[in-house]
Amino acid sequence: MIDIWFKNDLRDIYEQHTVAVFIDESGDAEFLLKTLGAEYTIQQANSELEELHVKYLVEKAQPSHERFLIYTRSKKDDLKFIREYCETCGCLEIRYLQNYIKDKVHQTLNLNINLPKEELIAAAKVSVGKDRTYWMDLSHKGATEIFDLNKELLPFVHDPESYSKEKYDAQLRETFYRKVNELLGQDYLNKPASTLAGEVVKAMLDGLANGSCDKILESVYKGWLDSVTYRDSFNGYLGSYTLGSDLDIWNVSIHHPFRQVDERWLAEIGKNISDKASLPHTLAKLRQRNQSRQAQALGICFWCDVIALLEFDPKDIAYLSSFSECVEFYKKHFCKLDTAIRNLYAEFLNKKELLEPFQELYKEHVSVFLDKWFKHWSGYKETQTGTLQRIIDDAGGLKTAVIVGDGVAYEIAELVAARVKGTANLKKDSILADIPSETENNMSRIYMANGVTEAVQGNREKYLAAQNPDVSIDFIRLDEVTEDARPGQVLICTYKDIDDMGEKLQQKALKYFPETIDFFAEKITLLLASGYAKVYLITDHGFVLTGLLSDADxxxxxxxxxxxxxxxxxxxxxxxxxxxxxxxxAEKSYKQFDYLYFAKNINPFKTPGLYGFSHGGVSPQELVTPYFCWERSGASAASLSVSIENKADLKDVTGELFSIKIQADKGAGDLFSMDRKVYLVFFANKAQVNKSDVFTIQRNERVTKEYTFDGHSELEVHLLDAATKQQLDRAVVKQNKDRDLGGLL
Incomplete structure (x- = not known):
């Protein structure tokens, strides 16, 4: 705020004069010149020769309106050539800066500031750009308010040398260093900025390790991990820090950054995993850790999975009385354990001593559930055959997209659903896969309703297309999906990465699953935004993970x-x-075989192949597959209805030109049906070849648009809503070249 006082004093002079002299005998107030910007022409005059030169410059510039500020450290009585400006124009004399500050604070705020000279000058420098509340806080709380260490320490420790030199002059820098040393409880010594910064961070990390971190340092720590600008420097400090050998791991701050402490917690919990009495206290602490933003920022995210395993209560399994109840229990409750153990495998598969107790707990829960699952196994009946045909039959003329995944377990689909953006309504259902739950068999069931097992994907697609001659179906890979419109009423997208990665990399593939989950969610969001009224996610089968496996397993x-x-x-x-x-x-014919046999657990049969990621069995993890449908809300039903009016004429067009007549109905008369923005998209051989500009059609209006075939003999035209990309109507345009000859032949 001292900059405002200083500028106001100068303006009082410049209201009547173009020259002012600023006398700063101590030199302490020179920093104020930097607050003026380009408002004045500043000249230094600290000797007789400089005075003479300044006088020459000022006189030479007269009688212009240029405003000169002459800065000098000489006493007023010692001035020679510029003394007359002090008398005839104006002079701001600050003999002792500390007195000037005290006077201004008292005059402006009616406050008394009692600080040593150095601290008072430092406070004035820091006050530049601040308002009156700064001085009020300083008056009540003392010198601790000169520097807001909550804000100053983070940029300082991030880049100590640069920040100290760019932010402070020598006097202010020393005062800042003194305040930092006071915070650390140590005497001030002149030392490099990087050394002091290291001491600050060490005190911070020591406090977090001991569970007694200073509030200011803890605030800086939390801000550090939240900061995009400063975040990277933290890892360097953390990497060079060593925890004490006598550390009490249960006394460490819940927001600590030490992954090794988390792993020691995990080891202790694993050793006492059967101690049910201590479980509530343990879970309470783990929930705190799981909610810590600092832990999440550091990538320590596995506690939610540990909590899921520890708090699962298997007693409800005893009440399951049918196979359908087992399926529902798996979907609502048990599949969360599959997510948890998969995440823990990805995190700790190479740390057997940490993972083993939690894998055993998971397998105990699995064993209890599978006992009930197979007790009611007679109620199993696959519902997978003809899945795509049912979706096509239920499309009802709406543009529909289906993602056919390979190995997308139900728990994976739940995670995908949580990441899909937008307001589409989600209906979650399930399909029981056919047995054995392997790709060739299950993909055949999805695509083909005739019970035939077909090994070639292209043949499955040909079968489905042949069964639906009146439905335009596009078959693409999911990674080919873009926002561009496609001609088919039904879009079937295949994606095999999960199964491919699992079979090739086994459990090493687990680290790539989060990216795949995000990929699914992004594509579903994109499809919903690209005009598809419904988007389904289905799959052929799920999978089981064997984790740590011994020969006995x-x-x-x-x-x-x-x-x-x-x-x-x-x-x-x-x-x-x-x-x-x-x-x-199970009796089932395939080639020369007539019988199938499956294990009643998730362990593998002993085979020559790799172990880890597998499917083909009859566990719920393999058989209960997602049947998720996202459907856009029906808000567009209130919109103005628009259609292509001359579809019959377009099927027999003479010449190169053709007209498309778009008709809007009379609407409901409300605000939503007054008009509609639409556009046309043209396809030839299922490839987009043209697109119109967006145009607005009013209710009861007919709009005619003219186009050319542009070398194509047949086009398919889609009328789309400009906002939602919803398909409003479609028409086929055919060119009749025989009639072009006018009957000459």
């Missing part, structure tokens, strides 16, 4: 006769009476 069986053993199922030519007590049997 592998199921070793030797069927009789000719057989084919996969990791999760066995095909045999003949019935295996010896296997049925421990395995699930």
């Amino acid at each position: 592998k199921i070793s069986v030797l069927p009789k006769g000719d057989f084919d053993k996969a990791e999760r199922y066995i095909r045999t030519e003949t019935k295996q009476a010896d296997l049925t007590p421990g395995l699930v049997e």
Whole structure:
């Protein structure tokens, strides 16, 4: 605020004069010149020669309106050539800056400031750009308010040398350093800025480690992790910090940055995982840690998964009385455990001692649930056959997109749904996959309603298209989806990355799953924004993860006769009476085989292949698959209805030119049906070849647009809403070249 007082004093002079002399005997007030900007022409005059030169410059510029400020450190009585300006124009004399400050504070705010000279001058320098509340706080709280260490420390520790030199002059820098040392409880010593910054961070980290961090330092720490500008420098300090060997890990701040402490917590919890009495206290602490923004900023995000495993209560499983109830329980409750253990595998698969207790807890829960699952196994019936045909039949003329994933487990679909943006209504249902739950079989069931197993994806698509000759279907890969309109009423998008990565990389693929989940969500959001009224997410099968696996965990069986053993199922030519007590049997013909056998747990059969990510079995993780449908809200129903009026004429066009007549109905008379913005998109051979500008059509209005075939003999035209990209109508335009000859042949 001292800059405002200083400028006001100068303006009093310049109201009547163009020259002012600023006398600063101590030199302490020279910093005020920097607050003036380009408002005045500033000249220095600290010797007789400089005075003479300044006088020459001022006189030479007269009688212009240029305003000169002459700065000098000489006493008024010692001035020679510029003394007359003090008498005839005006003079601002600050003999002792501390007195000037005290007087101004008292005059302006009626406050008395009692600080040592150095601190008072430092306070004045810091007050530049601040308002009266700064001095009021300083008056009540003392010198601690000169520097707001909550704000100053973070940029300082981020780049100590640059910040100290650019922010402060030598006097202010020393005062700042003194305040920092006071905060640290140590005497001031002149030391490099980087050394002092290191001491600040060490005190901060020591406090967090001991659970007694100073409030200012803790505030700086939290701001550091939240800052985009300063965040990177924290890791350097943290990497060079060493925790004490006598550290009490349960006394560490809940917001601490030490991953090794989290892992030591995890190890202790794992050792005492069967201690139910201490569980409520443990969960309370873990929930605090899980909610810590600082932990999340540092990528320590696994506590929610640990909590999910620890707080799951298996007693409700005992009340399941049918297979359908088991399916619903899995979807609502148990699949969350699959998410949790998958995340923990991704995080700790290479740290057996940390992971093992939680894997065992998960397998205990799985065992309890699978006992009930297989008790009611007779209620299983696949609902996968003809899935795409049912979706097409239910489309009702609305543009519909279907994402057919490969290996998208139900728990993965739940995570995708949580990331989809927009206001579309989501209906979550499920499909029970056919057995064995492997790609060739299940994809055949999805695409083909005739029960045939088809190994080639292209043949499955041809079958579906042949069954729906009156429905235009586009088949593409999900990564080819863009915001551009496509001609088909139904769009089927395939995506095989989860299954491909799982089978090739096994559990190493787990680190890529979050990216895949985000990818699904982005594409669903894009499809909904690109005019599709419904977007489905379905898949062929789910998967199980074996995690840490010993030879004892592998199921070793030797069927009789000719057989084919996969990791999760066995095909045999003949019935295996010896296997049925421990395995699930199903009669199903495939090639020369007539029987299928499955394990009643999630462990793999002993095979020559890799272990980790697998499917083909009959666990809920493999069979309960998502049938999710996002449907855009029906708000557009209140909009003005618009259609292509001359569809019949467009099927037989003579010549190169053709006209499209767009007709709006009379509307409901409300605000939403007064007009509508629309545009036309043209396709040839399922590729977009043209697009019109957006135009507005009023109710009861007919708009005629003319176009050319531009080398195409047949075009498909879509009328789309400009805001939602909803398809309002479509027409086929055909050129009749025979009639062009005028009957000459």
